Amino acid sequence: MSGGPLLLGVRHHGPGSARATRAALEAAEPAAVLIEGPPEGDALLPLAADEGMRPPVALLAHVVDDPRRAAFWPLAEFSPEWVAIRWALARGVPVRFIDLPAAHSLALTAADGDGAADPSAGPGTERAGPPGDTGPADTDPMDRDQGAGPADAADVRVDPLAVLAGAAGYEDPERWWEDVVEHRTGHGGDPLAPFAALGEAMTALRAEYGHGGHERDLVREAHMRLKVRAARKEFGDAVAVVCGAWHVPALQERTTVTADRALLKGLPKTRTETTWVPWTHRRLARHSGYGAGIDSPGWYAHLFHSPDRVVERWLTRAAGLLREADLMVSSAHVIEAVRLAETLAVMRGRPLAGLHETTDAIRAVMCDGSDVPLALVHDRLIVGDVLGEVPDSAPAVPLQRDIGRAQRSLRLKPEAAEREIELDLRKEIDAGRSRLLHRLRLLSIGWGEPFRGRGSTGTFRESWRLRWEPELHVRVAEAGVWGTTVLTAAVARAGSRAAAATDLAEVTALAEECLLAEVTDALPAVMRALAERAALDTDVGRLAEALPALARSLRYGDVRDTDTTALAEVATGLAERICVGLPPACTGLDADGAARMRDHLDAVHTAVGLLPPADGLEDRWAAVLRRLADRDTVPGVIRGRAARLLLDGGRLDEDGAARLMGLALSAAVPPDRAAAWIEGFIGGASGGGMLLVHDERLLALVDTWLTGVPAEAFTDVLPLLRRTFSAYEPGVRRTLGELIRRGPAPASGSRPSPTAVPGFGTGLDHRRADAVLPVLRLLLGTAAPSTGTAPGPAGSEPRGGTVRPAERDRAGAGT
Template sequence: MEEAGAVGGPWILGVRHHGPGSARAVRAALDARRPRAVLIEGPPEADGLVALAADAEMRPPVALLAHVVDEPGRSAFWPFAEFSPEWVAVNWALEQGVPVRFIDLPAAHSLALRAEEEKKEEKGEGEAASQGELAPDGDAASEGGAASEGDAASEGEPAEDLRVDPIAVLAEAAGYDDPERWWEDAVEYRGQSADALAPFAALAEAMGALRETYGAGGHDRDLVREAYMRLQMRAAAKEFGERYAVVCGAWHVPALHERTTATADRALLKGLPKAKVDMTWVPWTHRRLARASGYGAGIDSPGWYAHLFAAPDRPVERWLTKVAGLLRDEDRLVSSAHVIEAVRLAETLAVMRGRPLPGLSETTDAVRAVFCDGSDVPLALIHDRLIVGDILGEVPSAAPAVPLQRDLTRIQKSLRLKPEALERELELDLRRPNDAERSRLLHRLRLLGIGWGEPAAATRGSTGTFRESWRLRWEPELAVRVAEAGIWGTTVLGAATAKAEADAVGATALADVTALAERCLLAALPDALPVVMRVLADRAALDADVGHLAQALPALVRSLRYGDVRGTDTGALTEVAAGLAERVFVGLAPACAGLDADGAAEMRTHVDAVHAAVGLLDDERRPADTAPDGTGAIRSRWYTVLGALGSRDSVPGVIRGRAVRLLLDEGELDQDEAGRLMGLALSAGTPPADAAAWIDGFVGGGSGGMLLVHDERLLGLVDAWLTSVPDAAFTDVLPLLRRTFSAYEPGVRRTLGELVRRGPAAQPAAAGVGVPGFSDTLDEERAAAVLPVVHLLLGLDASAALPGGAPGPAPDRTPDNTLAEAAR
């Protein structure tokens, strides 16, 4: 074969994948030599898809996705950016009407080889293989770079040390400590040569020296891939003569020049395993082109490289103008003078460092000094938004896709919910039909394992069931998840229904089934709900563990809230939840007897959860299901259970205290009775540790402190007990008390400290004397002083709250009246 610089061809153009300098050089070489065909390092299965690269809807970055037909999770990506040399070659060939073909090892073989390597790794045989052998950083010699199955592994491991990084070796030989800087100086910033093939000849010579020294450089599979490429080149020579061009990683150039026989090459390929694969185009992102994403031929700064490729002239000035625009959008003061000074500083730094042009390091240093006043904090934003970038590519609707992906794309368009690479918050009001459909879609996708959206805390502080908040971000790997989910159905609704039914049958814990029932209601899967409910009823009937039942009940009852907003029939769910609650009521008290400290703490959380669930469940019951006193029958039954828990000595103190507190909060227990029970729990006959646990159950949590602040009688009881604890036992109860009171707000703790320091809180209570600040009768004069402010807050006429309805004095402007003035 002829050398790269030969006039007649073939022309083997060695490149660095995703290198803008290589991309420009490839374009110049193709324009100069005008080959009759273009061969590109990449999977031959993509030959039928290459025409889509010229489609008006195609927007790089994009990637070829190959996956095993029967095992979609076994997949690989071949990413292309606008500045990828392979992408430039493909588009040149399509523009000129020249045949373009991929000549790398077929994905059918590479994916099957990966499967064998993983099996060997599981058995402890051979070297560890991580999703196919990853390439060395930045290599022109990658396991394919922009056109390699090895790069597909978004979760791959770093390359092993024994593998050669050719760019790093050449940079070290040139006296550089940074391979990226050497590549930029030697390739990216060089001017156009008179001979369009001269740069490729020089790079081929350098790679030839490396291959002589290092051989395959630890990339043993490259030998098989290069044998296949040579066979494809022989086939092209028979069809097009010698006037064809090959675009491949520079590492492979010496091997493609090597004179071997076809028989020897076929021998290397003999016996390769094979799998049936499908291939399509999928959107990609600049973020996934970055080395930090874990993908082998990644680059540190895809956004910077895209700028270098697209800028027609004065790239430094244009870049710093972009940076200034970003900082202005973030309300930072950046003027034109800042841009001028930053350009001057970047050029000065380049001269001082002996570089032909300012690179990313020089422009970044200039931005830090001039725009950011020496701070690295704004640089994080610049790195994320510009240096890396958050561009998400687009693929044509004509691209092959699994039916599930087509249905998802159709729904996304109809709901105006476009996938984006940049993370964003989405607030949904479920009372609006479009927002309700968006919610159902996101919940269905989560059930299918497609994590496009994750629930987030509401930014508006709303606790209503009609509002949802989501955090959305589309990652390229989700295309694989969609392909995997395609085994469940051809539509999002059908696939989610089938997946929910299968999960219900396969669930091992009762709580998992109840959680699944909740997800079915959120995702509006009416066909799956009967199966889930049947499994739930069967599991609940067989599960005798009260802890499991108590853990399952809250999720089931929460599901009932979605009926009104989402228009879901929850009648069957209500009856199952009521039956589950009754079983909890019957078995809870015996289950609490004899628990150790850890078991009691866990059971306390179950008691709290069941208490919250009972209130919701009672609200869903029919009006006829009420107790004689008007309380819901289920809630009344629950209060009886709490009363039993609070009075049994066999129940751990933390649960007894919690039961008393819940009854007190619900008005089922008056203050005097609560004080009596506390007095019994804190009596001299109670072990200090058990008494401390009772206090933790009674006043533990964020709201416990306010109860003690406003009921000094209870605070006095706690104070008197604490001062009576013997020194020997005090060190045992102190950690529990610290944990109890540390949950209070700082202001509450300060107020409690002041009340305790004042001292006489307990004595008046014990003597029957009124507590300061409290009275048996209402102080009408003090209460009337608050009424004007209350009227203002409610938007009513404040003068009506004054005696006789007379107009009051003009409001002053003191800080105390700020709230009232705002209300006015």
């Protein structure tokens, strides 16, 4: 190393480069190690030796006043930079970052706009933009497939690997890199030979392509040269520099200090903070930012850690994964897959079987040629769900520390793989988990996403999908401006959202979020905003959209023992205003408007049932439904739906429903309006099919009307009828067809038709019905009128005496 600094040009996240870097450092034993990365991370480098630090991890730098402007520098176990850092720390050798400071790169990104690529951010970086945008910074050309172009095109973005692979006769740059680097077994015993060869190739490329379309690389390389000069003054020539191979020719270039400083003069600057954060293999493989250069982090980690028999170990892991998925994969499959992978490597002229060969072998031998189980191997093995860990001693905003304490106390560990959890809010630990997840959602930290589970639908249960993404650390830093704990930040954030809300539905949704998160200190501000918006809003549609959220809030408030008195008053006031304004709002609507209003009608009806009892509210709502059902100026779909809601609520008897249907389906009513009424009354998932099955009068009315529709009008009403009946369950449709085929039921007391459908009698057999009552009493836990009751055979008197008709009716109602 007496001739100058040792330049180790690497491919970021390359296991072959990582092994070569370690061998070169062992051979050269430099006095200092310089790493391509933001100098703000120098103070954090000792944490890399902490036992609690487990890669993949990333340096996170963000602007102090605007945490949304942030950048990551990810490092995996197989990253050459990480290997060099750990080597230096283990031997007490000084190690420093030498790339352009994040204070400049983030300021340059802001100057270009949030959506602009930022070459100055450096290789190995990924920019985190505004919420929902984690677009890439411009990364090292060694890590992106950007395509090579003519040498005279100054703005062409060159992919050095593609150029070198093309020169070697390869179409796939990744395959070329595997053959010449990852599968390399030695270069005559000289650990520095790979770097000399790669540096020579990059020198030729830079001579041909210049900066290769990465204009700001010139600024970054000027800063790196200044840092190298300073290190040589301090440590002499025994300095090793680990950087992207693309930069090696620039660092060898002879320039003056004045010229390099001139390139850095006038760069914008901003205040930043830096820390370590966990990273994931899945984020490394994402096709944006720095992850674009590594499609298979799981495979690369396997290459780095496997001392020998790489193919055999890999295919054994694949077999184990498939067996866990209940696929029949034996040892014989593994042996045959190894033979096939090695044979494919020979046929393709490769030194060893690589990822392509092993994947083809898994598909052919273990997956029987199917890509479905192969997708599992790709997701869980080739990419993987590895999530790094960062020690508690790493710098973090107070909010991040509070979240970490809550995660530990609630035993809710963040994981990279998506998982589903079921929470029972009657248990204290599950209630605490629910509070934490809802509060984080209130702060726009989307660790968990609620969904409707397949289990109980009670209000004491919640279902969540959890996945921790590295970008959430940026969200945490951004939310840190609202408070130092999750609770105080959620209160401040909710108050700010309430003050800025302009839509009534937005405020009601916020009130629901606050109750779910038990952020009661924010409710006064939210309630003031809610009362103000509700007083000014006169649109019945918007009022109808807002009421369901309030009703749900009251429901969950009862479950969580939250005082919701003020919320109940506002909700009742909204319901009263809807009762007054809904009938006029339902007149003069077109088909689309009527369909939307029908949805509002359903939502308000459900909400009224959830609201606490008020003076005559349910009666007033029933009167509104009655007016809608009787008013001819209201669209048929709304009139039919109102009639159905009255029938289901016991406010309309069967005779009244039959009368309304008869009027709606009379010959004087146009067929399209009659079809709309039918859609509102029995359409969709409202249970109308079962209503027709059990009430043959209504079925006969529909059948009579349908068979009487004129041929010229039938085509117009067919879409409505298809939409109405196609939503029924197949069994319901089949039963309706059988009933229609059978024809009208025979009169009471006559012999059943021989074509009658089994199970549909001509009337109620009281003796057979009485036989099931003892079993019903047992299931319902009700006392029997006398002891020793037991169900007898069908058609016989149950033991224990005859049951009175009134008792039979009560038991039937109980079921």
